[in-house]
Amino acid sequence: MKNFLNKSILFFLGIFTLSCTDGFDEMNVNPVEPTEIPPGMAVGNLLVNGNIAEWSRYQQAYTLYSSLYAQYFANTTNYFASGRYIMNLGWVDYGYFRPQYWEATRMYEDIKAYAEKYEGYENHYWIARIQYELSSARTTDQIGDMPYTEGGRGFDYPQYDSQEFIYNSVLAGLDSAYQALGDYPDQATYGGEDVIYGGNLEKWRKLANSLILRYAIRVSKVDPELGRKWGTLALSRMLFASNEDNASIMTDPHSYMRGHPLFEVAWWNEFRMSKTMQEYFTQESTTVDPRMYLYFNKVDKEELTAQEFAQYQNLNDQGRLVDFSYEQDGNLYNVEFYKGVENGLSANQVPALGNNPADNSNIGPMFANNSRYMVMSYAEVCFLKAEAALLGWGGNAEENYLEGIRASWDYVSGLSESQSFISAARDGQLDMEAYISGLSPFAGNEMERIQTQKWLAVYPDGCEGWAEYRRTGFPIMNKIVQDDSGVDLGDGFIKKLPYTESEITINAENALNPANNQGQGDGIHVRVWWDVD
Incomplete structure (x- = not known):
């Protein structure tokens, strides 16, 4: 194993021993022995599917689940019932488990194996590692405890890791990537096959560190010391500094299922x-x-x-x-x-x-079939810094809050897709400074103001919007009109997505373990680890 892998923390090295001869069903179907293909041939699949940027999976992950629960969208057809909390476990599988285990994990392992065997692929590996940790964090945010160390790696019955363990591993992995990508500035990296940054190592380092800040804030209630440790470290290093740093995927409307996924599915009404x-x-x-x-x-x-x-x-x-x-x-x-x-x-x-x-209103002029697909924005980082200031980690909360609003507007109004509407807009219709001047006072309602504006800024990312609502309770949302789940949800809001039918059937010993999710087991009423309120 090459020296660059030694930058991973020791326990993380131990948990990724592969079993390459076993088969797996659903999340464990098909051979998973790493195949020897150059990283450039694997990274596109990793970045696109690891971010659920293909429209059929996007529909099931976002517009049938997380974006409804973030209340960005509401269902307008009577043949889907997920908006009323009736779960279709096949959608959870296709929208979250398969992108995580069939694509993100397998492509990551292919790139890792290649980098271990051949010299000069350190940067390729660490970029893949950032995406793998991002994908893993997104998946556990939706479903809670999950197979992290064994899932998608050939184990017939992969064990479930706690979300606490996963978050500690994700943060450590991102930190290792941030440091390692600074060690090989002159080494070859990806080119155009990197559909996010085109191989720009500095931007990948900024993304890794910005994700550390995101996840440090995410755990700051359940484990304040862990949050402070990673949050203050992230604030001391490179973060996104403008919209030029935004992490977004270049879509391709001429390739099958590779146009902007929200644009593709929005016209199904x-x-x-x-x-x-x-x-x-x-x-x-x-x-x-x-x-x-x-x-x-x-x-x-x-x-x-x-x-x-x-x-x-x-x-x-x-x-x-x-x-x-x-x-x-x-x-x-x-x-x-x-x-x-x-x-x-x-x-x-x-x-x-x-x-x-x-x-009712469909998606707007900022979206086109070839629009870039946002993964993480500078505006979000501003709001993370604002909350970090409230936590005493440094900085000015209100300044970062206002910068986040302006950054959000600067991005969406600067898109070429928006220009035709902007040129025809009525006087005063698009005056962001007038909007800011008319906002409710920041002092005394800091968290609500920050989280509400963050929710507006990260639209249409339902995974982030829903996660932050569950963590903070903001923005204040409307209860759904009709809950058909038959489950006592307490406050009337769904807490997480359930495990898939294949996991419950084939991997029942692990999926149905009553110790999962802090001893709560599984279900839409179950709070994930970081959801303590």
């Missing part, structure tokens, strides 16, 4: 903007949040009767959400408006007036 989003766009400030006009599209109606318009009266509460050419006999003509739908509508409620796709 299965979801629309949530009412919660609509409310935060209009109620956080004395002016409408200008990001609304880029995040979502307006609804166009040739005519609204007086009765129909009564359904939309609340849209005018905070100003210009409804425009129309003229009014006659109480009817409005050539109407344009922005509207969201309530989460968790029953199958009978979905087709009703005001609830169907034609009556």
Whole structure:
């Protein structure tokens, strides 16, 4: 084994001994012995599928699960019930387990094996390591304890690791990568096959360290000392410093399932903007949040009767959400408006007036089939630094909070996809400084202000939005209209996704271990380790 692998912490080296001859079903199906292919041929699959950036898996991971529970979107079709907390375990498998174990883990192990065998591939390995740790953290955030050391590595019955163990390993792995990528600045690395940074080592180091800050904040309630240890270290080193550092994936609309996944699935009319989003766009400030006009599209109606318009009266509460050419006999003509739908509508409620796709806002002009797919943004880092300041780790909370809002706006308004809308916008419609001036006071409500704006900024990343809501309780969300789960959720909100049917059937001894998840077992009522409130 090459010297560069010695930078990993000792316990981490021990847990990755491979069993290369066993088969596996579902997450363990197909041979998993590392294949000798150059890292450049494996890294694209690792980066795309490790970030769930292929549209069929994105649908099942995000628009049928996490983005509904983050309340970015709400379901607008009566043939999907996940918005009412009825679980389809096949979607959990296809949306989360397979990207984690079939792609991210296997591609990571292929790259690792190649780098161990051949000289000069240290940078290739450590970039893959960053993505592997990111993928692992995202998966455990959704499902809790999971196979981390053995999953996807040929074990017939992979053991489950605690989320606490996984987070400690992820943080250590990212730290090792940050340091190691500084050791070989002149060594070859990836080129265009790196669809995030094109092999730019400094940007990969910034991403690794920014992820350390993300996960340090994530654990700061459940283990304050662990959070402080890693958070203060991250703050002392390179972090994202502008939107130029954003980690995003170059999509390819000319390749099968490689266009921007949200753009691809949005036109199936299965979801629309949530009412919660609509409310935060209009109620956080004395002016409408200008990001609304880029995040979502307006609804166009040739005519609204007086009765129909009564359904939309609340849209005018905070100003210009409804425009129309003229009014006659109480009817409005050539109407344009922005509207969201309530989460968790029953199958009978979905087709009703005001609830169907034609009556609510779809994704907006910032998205196109070739838009870059965001993995982590500078705006998020600003909000992480703001919370770090509240925790006493250093820095100014309000300054970072305001910088995060501006960074979010600068990014979305600077996209080429946004420009046609911006050029046609009405005077004052896109005034972010007016929006900031009208925000509720920061002092006295710091956490709520920070988390609400972070939630708005990381849209449409439902995995992060839902994780941060569970951790902090912000932004304050609306309870779903109808919960059909039959499970006592306490506060009425789902806590995690359940394990897959294949795991429950084939790996039952581990998946059904009552000691999992701090002795809670499995279920949508079960809180993950870092969710202590």
